[in-house]
Amino acid sequence: MPRASPLPWSPWGRPGVKTLVTAGVFVTMLWNLRCFLSPSNGSREDSKHTEPLLVLVWEWPSKQVPNVSGDVCHELYGVTGCWLTTERQLLHQADVVVFPHARLQPGQDRLPKERPPGQNWVWVSLESPSNSRALAGWNQTFNWVMTYRQDSDIFIPYGKLVPNRSATMNIPAKTNLVSWVISNYHRTQKRAEVYKNLSRYLHVNVYGKANNKPLCKDCLLPTTSKSRFYLAFENSIHRDYITEKLWRNSLLAGTVPVVLGPPRANYEQFIPADSFIHVDDFNSLEELAIFLKTMNSSRYQQFFAWQRRFSVKLYTDWRERICTICTAYPHLPRGHLYPDLQSWFNS
Structure with missing residues (x-):
């Protein structure tokens, strides 16, 4: 038996349910359904199941919930056969239910009371293990994981380099040596220790709430782009945990990232080896500071060779991330x- 239609306003709904629709809405609905049922690379490989995949987001990952009604995956990202919803009354019709970890606190009472047979549950987190509480309570709960880790069932990085044949090298004008944007500064973090010791040998322009110099959303990239180097220091060190500090604040801004995070070999799985500087490349922070201060122009330009082949793609919209489930x-x-x-x- 095919499952019930995922469209809550379906005019042929469940027996005994009367549905009133205007002619215009009815025509629009039929057109959307036609789009859903058309063959596509983004659709499921089950020819017997012709309905769109219904993905229920139990709680939206961010505080601002965008409009997810309609065929947003197709309209925004070209993924067809994929229907997103936040309507919990569709639980029994959903193929997949998404649970962002940050919204699961304090525990099991945030989950549905029952789990329909054959339904798959996805645990989602972009935070590192150091910043993810109460994981022990979720054993035997989730079918799939969706994280920044490459070995996740559904891999959602903070960003990536995409091939760009028309790309050219563009290095913004520089007015200072090093900058760092930091909002949550804790002395116990390794990045705080490294910054404190590095700043003994060179001046770092520090911005953000932690330094009482917050930057507006549109001010961040113009500010960091003026620096020759940017401290892309992660708040904790874990495999594959490479965040917007590298992708947005540094590479997209057009400055050279000085990274503190997983080992160099891990970074090289994401970006070219000659596009960044790793703190671990040096025997001391004094040696690193000397390297930054004495670098000549030709050596500096070599760090931007990647721009001739690639451009930076950021993942900032949770709708795009969740649509990857359907793919x-x-x-x-x-x-x-x-x-x-x-x-x-x-x-």
Whole structure:
């Protein structure tokens, strides 16, 4: 038996339910349904199941919930056969339910009271293990994980380099040596220790709430682009945990990232080896400071060679991230539950 239509306003709905629609809405609905049922690379590989994949976001990951009604995956990102919703009354019709970890606190009472057979649940987090609380309570709960980790069932990085044949090298004019934008400064973090010791040997222009110099949203890139180098220091060090500090604040801004995070080899899985400087490349922070202060112009320009082949793509819209579930769906494992989510995430 095919499952009920995921469209809550379907004029042929469940028996005994009267639905009133205007002629215009009815025509629009039929047109959207036609688009959903058309073959596409973004659709599921199950020819017997012709309905769109219904993905229910139990709670939206960010405070601002955008409009997710309609065929947003197709309209915005070219992913067809994918229907997103935040309407919890569609739980029993949903193929996939998405649970952002930040919204799951304090515990199991935030989950649905029952789980329809065959439905897959996705655990979502962009935070590192150091900043993810209460993972031990979610054993045998989720079928798939969706994180910045490359070994996730659904991989959602903060950004990536995409091939660009028409790309050219563009280095913004520089007025200072090093900058750093920091909002949550804690002395116990390694990045705080590294900054404190590095600043003994060179001046760092520090911005953000932690330094009482907040930058407006449109001011960040113009500010960091004026620096020759940017401290892309992660708040914690974990495999694949490479955030907007690298992608947006540095590479997109047109400055050279000085990174503190996972080992260099891990960064090189994402960006060219000659596009960044790793703190671990040096025997001391004094040696790093000398390297930055004495670099000549020709050596500096070599760090931007990647711009001739690539451009930076940022992932900032949660709608785009969640739409990737539909793209990945045909290849995801079935009948699997993570027995120990905390052990997996900390591995």
